[in-house]
Amino acid sequence: MTTSAKALSERASSTSTASGTGTTRRRRETRAAWLFLAPDAVGLLLFVALPMVFALALSLFDVDGFGNYRWIGLDNFHRMLSDPMLSRAIWVTVKYVVLFVPLSFVAGLGLALLVWNKFPGVAAVRTLFFLPNALSLVVIGLLWQFLLVDKQGVLTHAARPFGLGDVSFLGDPKWALATYVFISVWYSMGYQMLLFMAGLNDIEGEHLDAARVDGAGAWQRFRHVIWPLLGPTSFFVLITSLVASVTGLQAFDLVYVLTKGGPDNQTSTVVFYIYQQAFSFGHFGYAAAITVMLVAFLVAVTAVLFKATGGGRFHAR
Amino acid sequence: MLADSSSPTTVRRTRRWRNGTTLRAVVAWALALLTFFPIFWLLLTAFKPSGESFSSGMPSHWTWDNLKYVLTEVSFPRYLMNSAIVSVVVTAAALLFHSMAAYALARLRFRGNSLVLGAMVSTMLVSLPVILVPLFLIAKTLGMLDNFAGLIVPMIFNAFGIFLLRQYYLNFPSELEDAAALDGCGYPRLFWHVVLPLSRPALASLSVLFFLANWNAFLWPLVITSNPDLYVVQTGMASLQGQYASAYNYVLAGSLVAVLPTIIVFLLGQRWLVDSMKSSGLK
Numbered sequence: 347m348t349t350s351a352k353a354l355s356e357r358a359s360s361t362s363t364a365s366g367t368g369t370t371r372r373r374r375e376t377r378a379a380w381l382f383l384a385p386d387a388v389g390l391l392l393f394v395a396l397p398m399v400f401a402l403a404l405s406l407f408d409v410d411g412f413g414n415y416r417w418i419g420l421d422n423f424h425r426m427l428s429d430p431m432l433s434r435a436i437w438v439t440v441k442y443v444v445l446f447v448p449l450s451f452v453a454g455l456g457l458a459l460l461v462w463n464k465f466p467g468v469a470a471v472r473t474l475f476f477l478p479n480a481l482s483l484v485v486i487g488l489l490w491q492f493l494l495v496d497k498q499g500v501l502t503h504a505a506r507p508f509g510l511g512d513v514s515f516l517g518d519p520k521w522a523l524a525t526y527v528f529i530s531v532w533y534s535m536g537y538q539m540l541l542f543m544a545g546l547n548d549i550e551g552e553h554l555d556a557a558r559v560d561g562a563g564a565w566q567r568f569r570h571v572i573w574p575l576l577g578p579t580s581f582f583v584l585i586t587s588l589v590a591s592v593t594g595l596q597a598f599d600l601v602y603v604l605t606k607g608g609p610d611n612q613t614s615t616v617v618f619y620i621y622q623q624a625f626s627f628g629h630f631g632y633a634a635a636i637t638v639m640l641v642a643f644l645v646a647v648t649a650v651l652f653k654a655t656g657g658g659r660f661h662a663r
Numbered sequence: 664m665l666a667d668s669s670s671p672t673t674v675r676r677t678r679r680w681r682n683g684t685t686l687r688a689v690v691a692w693a694l695a696l697l698t699f700f701p702i703f704w705l706l707l708t709a710f711k712p713s714g715e716s717f718s719s720g721m722p723s724h725w726t727w728d729n730l731k732y733v734l735t736e737v738s739f740p741r742y743l744m745n746s747a748i749v750s751v752v753v754t755a756a757a758l759l760f761h762s763m764a765a766y767a768l769a770r771l772r773f774r775g776n777s778l779v780l781g782a783m784v785s786t787m788l789v790s791l792p793v794i795l796v797p798l799f800l801i802a803k804t805l806g807m808l809d810n811f812a813g814l815i816v817p818m819i820f821n822a823f824g825i826f827l828l829r830q831y832y833l834n835f836p837s838e839l840e841d842a843a844a845l846d847g848c849g850y851p852r853l854f855w856h857v858v859l860p861l862s863r864p865a866l867a868s869l870s871v872l873f874f875l876a877n878w879n880a881f882l883w884p885l886v887i888t889s890n891p892d893l894y895v896v897q898t899g900m901a902s903l904q905g906q907y908a909s910a911y912n913y914v915l916a917g918s919l920v921a922v923l924p925t926i927i928v929f930l931l932g933q934r935w936l937v938d939s940m941k942s943s944g945l946k
Contacts, residue, residue, distance in 0.1 A: 375771050378850035382767035383779060385760040389820035394786045397797035404797055413803075457694070465688035473933065474695040477702060480929040482879035484897045485918045488904055489705050492911050498717040500704060532698065564683075593790045599881045603901060617792035624796045625886055633796045640793055648788055 398641060404634035415631075422635035432636065434611055435619035438523065439592060442615060445527045446591045451583060453531055454538025455576075459568070461539070462546050472543075476536035483533070483595060487603025490529050491516065519610040526604060526613050530596055538583050545579025546572070585651060593617060593640065616640060708912065709919040716911040729916035733903075737913075739920060741892065742899035747924075749814045749884075749895060750877040756819045757873055758866050765828030766858055770840060771850075780829070783822045791882055799886050813887040814895070818877060824869055831865040832858075864935075871932035875925055896921045 405423070408416040426432055461472050478486065493501040494515045505511055515525040549572065557567045590596060597615045601607055607614030607622065614622070616636065624633035709729055711722040733739045767773075768780050791798070798817060807813030839857060848856075859866075881897040888894065894902065900914075900921055907913045 372772075374850070376773040379767040379771040379773040379776075382763040382771070382850075382854070386764040386783070386820060386825060387779070389760065389816075390783060390786055390822065392801070393798060393817045393820050394789055394794065394822075395782075397794035397801060398789065400797040400801060401794065404800070409800075460687060460691045460694070463684070463687070465684055465691065467688075467692065471691050471695040473930075474699045477699065477926070477929070480875060480925050481702070481922050482881065482897055482900075482925065484879075484881050484900050485705075485922050488900065488914055488918055489701055492708070492716075492915060493701055493704065495717070495911075500717075500719050503719055532701075536698075589788060589790070593793045595790070595792065595882060598792050602881075602885075603904065617795075620792070620796065621882075621886075624799070630796055630800065637793060637796055641789075644788055644793065648785075 401634045401637045401641065404631055405638045407631045409630035409634075410628055418631070422632050425632060426635060426639065431611065431614075432616075432619065435614050435616045438612065438614055439597070439616045441523060442527060442530075442597070443588060443591045445524070446530050447584065447587050449527065450531045450534050450538055450587055451580075453535040454583065455542050455580075457535060457539040458542030458546060459572075462543060472539075475539055478533050479536045481533075483599035484603050486529065486533055487600050490525075491604060494525065516605055517609055519612045522605055522609055522612045526600060529604070530591070530600065533596065533600075534587070534590070538587065541583050541586075542576070542579060545576050549575045585647075589644070589647070593644065705915055705918055705922075709916040711912060713910070713912045716915070729912045730920065733913055733917045733920060737899075737903065737917070738891065738894070739896075739899065739917060742894050742896045743920070743924075745814075745893060746878055746896040748811065749818075749880075750874050752815050753818050753877045754870050754873040756815075757821070757824055758870060760819065761824035761869075762828050762859065762862055762866065763854065764825045766832055766854055768825070769829045769832035770835070783825055787822045787826065795882065795886065802887060807887065809888050809890050809893060811893070814884060814893065817887075818880065818883060824873070827869060828862070828865055831862065835861070867932070868935035871928060871935050874928055878925055878928075 406417065406419060408418045408421070457475050461468055461475070493499050495502065496514045496517060497512070502511065502513070502515065505513065505515075513521055515521050553571050553575070554567060557571050562570065597617045598621060601613050601615055601618045602621075605613045607618050617640070620633045620636050620640070623629045623636065707722065708716055710725045710727070711718070712724065712726050712728065715722060764783075768776060768783075802808065802813050802817055807816065835858075839861075840853070879897065880895070881901070884893075884895045884898045885901070888898065891902070900917055903914055903917050
């Protein structure tokens with residue numbers, strides 16, 4: 347560090363001006379700051395903030411696939427109220443969230459507790475649990491489709507002893523959503539395990555040792571020491587998985603490859619439905635109106651969270 | 664002393680603990696292998712001769728034919744090339760821009776600092792599926808339909824990386840700027856020659872994260888390109904699914920090619936990746 351600084355000063359001495367008085371230095375600092383911020387500020391404005399605002403404007407227009415805009419006021423929102431496909435998509439998303447969030451939470455926490463303490467090969471086991479999360483959702487979709495092919499897939503075969511050999515896991519409206527949830531949990535439990543492991547590592551060993559000395563069994567140690575101290579981690583995991591299951595890529599990529607929203611629209615999530623409205627049917631204005639609803643939901647969630655955590659800070663109880 | 668009444672229970676407890684560890688190891692390994700099974704089956708099927716895709720055992724003989732087919736008969740090398748270009752350029756640009764912004768937010772005093780930070784962080788919950796439709800129309804207006812600019816530019820910007828790097832820069836020793844200021848060295852030079860080299864650990868972990876995310880990206884390439892010459896690996900795979908619906912030996916060979924780079928990057932950069940993911944929300 348010192349050598350590079352020295353080299354810098356030598357190089358700088360030939361070209362730079364003197365450091366100057368306090369006010370010019372201040373001004374230079376401000377100018378440098380805005381210069382450094384410029385690329386990301388412009389990019390985030392243009393490609394994240396503007397789309398949010400633009401969605402609001404778009405939702406008041408009828409926009410066809412050729413870029414013709416026609417003002418229609420609140421018609422898109424009226425249409426949302428009487429669109430059975432949209433209510434079904436919302437219902438699918440609700441069911442997906444209600445199944446996915448608790449299941450992946452329990453799986454992630456269970457795995458974290460399982461691999462928290464050392465045993466032979468623990469590093470390899472952790473890697474194997476996390477590996478699905480490094481794969482692309484497209485490949486995951488194709489792979490599971492292959493594993494679950496009706497009557498022939500290797501997992502369909504494996505389900506035969508349980509009396510499920512003739513089930514069409516992705517083709518039966520009664521099974522498709524459950525299958526989609528199962529694959530989602532397989533995909534994300536390693537990530538949640540990682541978050542829980544970070545939380546567990548922050549727990550002081552003395553607390554657990556003290557509990558052990560007091561004769562607390564494994565369950566009591568979990569219930570009265572680990573669980574309360576994991577509060578902030580659990581909260582964070584719940585929020586991220588809630589947001590991911592409603593608006594994350596897993597709500598689109600997996601659906602697109604596994605089922606295209608079928609069978610009988612039983613796996614058509616809200617974000618998949620938005621995509622369909624815009625890119626399959628060319629109803630960009632209507633798709634934007636649904637987007638506005640989704641953004642409103644996100645803002646509400648964020649506000650509630652912000653309030654519940656006192657400004658994004660959460661402490662262990 | 665051995666007759667001490669507490670002694671037997673202590674012995675029993677340690678033994679139980681040891682048994683518990685063995686049991687835990689066995690359960691963990693069994694679950695880990697079950698979790699890995701789908702990926703193992705992907706590897707196996709990619710090397711099975713055509714017609715054996717659904718056989719439930721080892722291949723009768725191992726064959727490179729499936730891999731050879733997708734790498735020669737399908738435009739897979741082009742998809743790989745496109746994916747590599749997009750992932751590398753997005754990652755490099757994102758690391759540069761995010762570290763610049765993060766440095767300004769963490770170390771430079773200017774009016775509106777906390778306001779800018781708050782505005783940037785507030786975009787962190789926004790994900791691509793949410794803004795897909797308006798973002799598509801904006802990119803289209805900017806002439807980014809069906810070209811590399813469209814694949815690359817909108818994907819560079821996310822507040823998450825800025826936030827992580829800012830945390831990192833907050834811990835830099837403050838003598839850094841003072842020394843540089845004394846030397847009369849301007850901020851751009853200070854940033855390029857001192858700050859960036861010192862950020863290597865943080866940049867390494869973020870680069871693994873960004874590379875994986877962009878290599879695996881599907882939704883944005885799907886909507887912003889329609890020209891098959893611009894397919895990235897993921898959109899290429901999805902089209903493969905359509906063309907070779909039942910030729911699973913090819914689909915899985917393609918899948919193997921598509922995930923190989925991510926598995927290699929993941930295994931090489933695992934430690935860094937884990938660090939950055941852990942710090943993504945906790946502290």
